[in-house]
Amino acid sequence: MSEEWRIFAAYVVAGGIILSLLFIFVIVTTGFRYAQKIEQRVATHSGSLSSTSQIWSEALVGRLVRCSHVFAFLVFRNCSSRFCRKRASTLGDPDVPLPRLWQAWCLVPVLSMYGVLAVVLLAGIFMQLE
Secondary structure: OOHHHHHHHHHHHHHHHHHHHHHHHHHHHHHHHHHHHHHHHHOOOOOHHHHHHHHOOOOHHHHHHHHHHHHHHHHHHHOOOHHHHHHHHHHOOOOOOOOHHHHHHHHHHHHHHHHHHHHHHHHHHHHHOO
């Protein structure tokens, strides 16, 4: 592999890390506002989302944890398998209608961050090849 490709892969890794940090910032600011709205709407007394919102505060780590629980709920809720629907029901009420905008603000930044991290991992592997 040529040195130019390694340098390009290094730029991809550095840019991907910066872009992932930007997505985390979006998740804990704007995304958290919508995650709170979803928590309030779908939380049940026996569901995990209600206990998560009581345990974790609104500090940085608490916001990340709560957003990740809402993300998991939305992913399980939107899957068609019975297993996923059952997991969504342990987190909250999957039958509550939610606006698509709220779902988008909770799903898109996290999925984008995971996509960028996958590209960063592939570029890191590409840099290691000789």
